[in-house]
Amino acid sequence: MRKVAIIGIGMTKFGEHWERGFRNLVIEAGIKAMEDSGLQGNEISAGYVGNMASGSLIGQEHVGALIADQMGLNPIPITRVEAACASGGVALRQGYLAVASGAHDFVVVGGVEKMNDLDTTSVSEILGGAGDEEWELFLGATFPGLYALMAKRHMYEYGTTEEMMASVAVKNHEHGSRNPYAQFQNKITIDTVMNSKMVADPLKVFDCSPITDGAAAVVLAPLDVAKKYNAQPIEIVASVQISDTIALHSREKLSEIKATKIAAQKAFEIAKITPKDINVAEVHDCFTIAEIMAIEDLGFFKKGEGGKASLEGKTGLNGEIPINTSGGLKSAGHPVGATGIKQAVEITWQLREKAEARQVADAEIGLTHNVGGSGATVVVHIFKKT
Amino acid sequence: MRKVAIIGIGMTKFGEHWERGFRNLVIEAGIKAMEDSGLQGNEISAGYVGNMASGSLIGQEHVGALIADQMGLNPIPITRVEAACASGGVALRQGYLAVASGAHDFVVVGGVEKMNDLDTTSVSEILGGAGDEEWELFLGATFPGLYALMAKRHMYEYGTTEEMMASVAVKNHEHGSRNPYAQFQNKITIDTVMNSKMVADPLKVFDCSPITDGAAAVVLAPLDVAKKYNAQPIEIVASVQISDTIALHSREKLSEIKATKIAAQKAFEIAKITPKDINVAEVHDCFTIAEIMAIEDLGFFKKGEGGKASLEGKTGLNGEIPINTSGGLKSAGHPVGATGIKQAVEITWQLREKAEARQVADAEIGLTHNVGGSGATVVVHIFKKT
Numbered sequence: 027m028r029k030v031a032i033i034g035i036g037m038t039k040f041g042e043h044w045e046r047g048f049r050n051l052v053i054e055a056g057i058k059a060m061e062d063s064g065l066q067g068n069e070i071s072a073g074y075v076g077n078m079a080s081g082s083l084i085g086q087e088h089v090g091a092l093i094a095d096q097m098g099l100n101p102i103p104i105t106r107v108e109a110a111c112a113s114g115g116v117a118l119r120q121g122y123l124a125v126a127s128g129a130h131d132f133v134v135v136g137g138v139e140k141m142n143d144l145d146t147t148s149v150s151e152i153l154g155g156a157g158d159e160e161w162e163l164f165l166g167a168t169f170p171g172l173y174a175l176m177a178k179r180h181m182y183e184y185g186t187t188e189e190m191m192a193s194v195a196v197k198n199h200e201h202g203s204r205n206p207y208a209q210f211q212n213k214i215t216i217d218t219v220m221n222s223k224m225v226a227d228p229l230k231v232f233d234c235s236p237i238t239d240g241a242a243a244v245v246l247a248p249l250d251v252a253k254k255y256n257a258q259p260i261e262i263v264a265s266v267q268i269s270d271t272i273a274l275h276s277r278e279k280l281s282e283i284k285a286t287k288i289a290a291q292k293a294f295e296i297a298k299i300t301p302k303d304i305n306v307a308e309v310h311d312c313f314t315i316a317e318i319m320a321i322e323d324l325g326f327f328k329k330g331e332g333g334k335a336s337l338e339g340k341t342g343l344n345g346e347i348p349i350n351t352s353g354g355l356k357s358a359g360h361p362v363g364a365t366g367i368k369q370a371v372e373i374t375w376q377l378r379e380k381a382e383a384r385q386v387a388d389a390e391i392g393l394t395h396n397v398g399g400s401g402a403t404v405v406v407h408i409f410k411k412t
Numbered sequence: 413m414r415k416v417a418i419i420g421i422g423m424t425k426f427g428e429h430w431e432r433g434f435r436n437l438v439i440e441a442g443i444k445a446m447e448d449s450g451l452q453g454n455e456i457s458a459g460y461v462g463n464m465a466s467g468s469l470i471g472q473e474h475v476g477a478l479i480a481d482q483m484g485l486n487p488i489p490i491t492r493v494e495a496a497c498a499s500g501g502v503a504l505r506q507g508y509l510a511v512a513s514g515a516h517d518f519v520v521v522g523g524v525e526k527m528n529d530l531d532t533t534s535v536s537e538i539l540g541g542a543g544d545e546e547w548e549l550f551l552g553a554t555f556p557g558l559y560a561l562m563a564k565r566h567m568y569e570y571g572t573t574e575e576m577m578a579s580v581a582v583k584n585h586e587h588g589s590r591n592p593y594a595q596f597q598n599k600i601t602i603d604t605v606m607n608s609k610m611v612a613d614p615l616k617v618f619d620c621s622p623i624t625d626g627a628a629a630v631v632l633a634p635l636d637v638a639k640k641y642n643a644q645p646i647e648i649v650a651s652v653q654i655s656d657t658i659a660l661h662s663r664e665k666l667s668e669i670k671a672t673k674i675a676a677q678k679a680f681e682i683a684k685i686t687p688k689d690i691n692v693a694e695v696h697d698c699f700t701i702a703e704i705m706a707i708e709d710l711g712f713f714k715k716g717e718g719g720k721a722s723l724e725g726k727t728g729l730n731g732e733i734p735i736n737t738s739g740g741l742k743s744a745g746h747p748v749g750a751t752g753i754k755q756a757v758e759i760t761w762q763l764r765e766k767a768e769a770r771q772v773a774d775a776e777i778g779l780t781h782n783v784g785g786s787g788a789t790v791v792v793h794i795f796k797k798t
Contacts, residue, residue, distance in 0.1 A: 027513070027514065027515065047546070078467075078473055079467050079473055080541075081464075081465050081467050081468045081538065081541050082467045082468050084545065085537070085540075085541050085545045085549065085550075086541050086545040086546075087464055087465055087468075087494060087496055087538075087541040087542055088494070088495060088496040088541065088542045088543070088658065088784055088785050088788060088789065089494075090494070090495055090502075090655070090789065091495065091496075091655045091656070091658050091784060091785065091788035091789045092544075092658045092788070094655035094788075095655070095656075095657045095658045095659075095662070095788065099655070100655045100656055100657065101654045101655050101656060101670075101671060101674050102654075102655060103502075103505075103653035103654065103655055103789075104655060105493055105495065105502055105506065105653070106493065106494045106495065107491055107492065107493050107494075108473060108474070108475075108476070108492045108493075108494060109474060109476055109477065109491065109492065110473055110474040110477075116476075116489075116491055119489075120491065120506070123509070123510065123513065123515050124509065126513070126515070127413070127509065127512070127513025127514065127515055128413065128513065129413065129509050129512070129513055151471075152467065152473075154471075155466075155467050155471050155472050155473040155474065156473055156474045157474070158478075159470065159471045159472040160433070160472075163471065164471075267489035267491070268487045268488075268489065269476070269477045269480035269481070269485070269486045269487050269488060269489055269490060270477070270481075270486055270487060271481045271486065272474065272477050272478045272481045273481075276481070284487075285487060288487050398474055398477060399474050399477065402474060402477035402478070402480075402481065403474065403476065403477045403489075
């Protein structure tokens, strides 16, 4: 298997794009990534796109072919993959495998979701399809409810508090305020979160990531030719996808995401590093409790200490391990199919030292962590400056 | 890239499975394929599943993880791919690439669709998402309408008649009557088709494939170890996926599927054979006109002569090139995500000489042709007896 690098990145601003459609978002991200890569369109020989639910959200399936068409890339194959909120991460892994295997040299990988064309109740039901439709959603357990169960259990087992969870949102809004691509660029306080409307006890509205429109794209190349095209290729040193039970009630523990633990362990083995070697990470904070579990399950903090570490500022820009410099899903937004790709875009900016007001000093190695559903799919990527 | 073989196959009966759910269908096909392969579950290291629209049809996305869970295959990655009615073919190609590249040794590839849980109007709209939602479906052009336009143009350019189209349905029902897995096992006549209800002029209800529940699965292995597991491994000698414009109105011609022509040409080049070397083929007859265009665009007959060849019986079991021995989409049924895999299962039965009452004599090389939408994605595979 060949070494693989990112040579181009691009994304739209994340937010509520009432005036724009799915195609328009895809094209902006795709063209930016292509321009950044230094490649011509006819040098690309395959593509992958992560998209969760365009069929339900906008009535359009078959978005791989749609994107090949809109990007002027016919007749090359562009393949849509779906793994709920991990669709982007899974697409990146498929693109990585396509280049690593030698099947293709230059591959574009995108992620996109247009979510604001329906009312939020409908969107919430559609997102419920990321879990067990028959045994969770049908009985009323939407995602805030599922993550609230995990939060309650984490609080019970480890003494995690609502203030600790709130501190995750505060930190991510602080980061988001430095990211011109973020959906929310306003700073908030612990009180903002604590006084916000309850969604599913103990999760309040500021513990939850928003409904977002957006797209992101990367261009991949074999590492050995990457420097011909881009002065700062970023190597993908590990790409791991792990499955777990679709339903939360089938898991051994509610206070951890087992697939995150397995994926991280495998990724660190492949990259021959430990969690301590990671300088910056984008993790899947669909809810504040999800970030706390992630930084524990990825090995950045001991199990049960993620909440305390967050409250103490250890995950801020100048902390021990800066987490979600983009603002994360909470503040940068969560267009579900795009999130996994946006994470890779942010880490690429960081490792290129192009993250401007949110730059982490001396970032050499970065990690992305993308979760589908309540943890039934987890994708972990590790990236390295070259 | 390594050579790849099919070492296990399995499928459910196709039909209206009112008493069964999505999961149940997947499990039957998957277990049959695993048993046929001679592998243990823990030898499988990755999976792919083709599924078009479970989000809209049954409210369940994230079906890769769901299937990993239901099949007891956690924590390996199972990745859902979607390319409308070509989802199965695209999944097979991803599985092929995973084994060919050396990324994985043993891979299970499934296809599934549960379509009968909604009324047919809703299903027809959902299927419309395989085309251009904004410029076709929104304006009323569902798939029978799009293929009717192609049929009208084919009739105008080549003198194709409604009787010629009807003869495709008659032949496929004849084949389906010999296939215990087929949705319709009744024989029909030209009159049955000609006197059936008009759907979209000139296509009558017997020119159209039905709405179907079903699942199919194959197990792939590197060819060099395949014989250890199965006495009759079938080699995949070419796997090609091609994109074209999503909307029919953007095509240069209405009377051909350009992506079929390109995919076939590439596949024959890779396999170093010509259309004359194919002994048996499963082609995408979502409508009778689609089979006529397919057998022309694949190179089995000269352009414009597919209708006449069909009427003359050249595509029957004892014809020049037996087409759709399974009964095709028309008679065996069309659970959209499963169709591309079912085609591979049928060709495997043929090349193993296990197709019983529909066996083609001396079949050595087979082909499958799977179309997404009105031709925006085409996948062609070529298979060879080993």
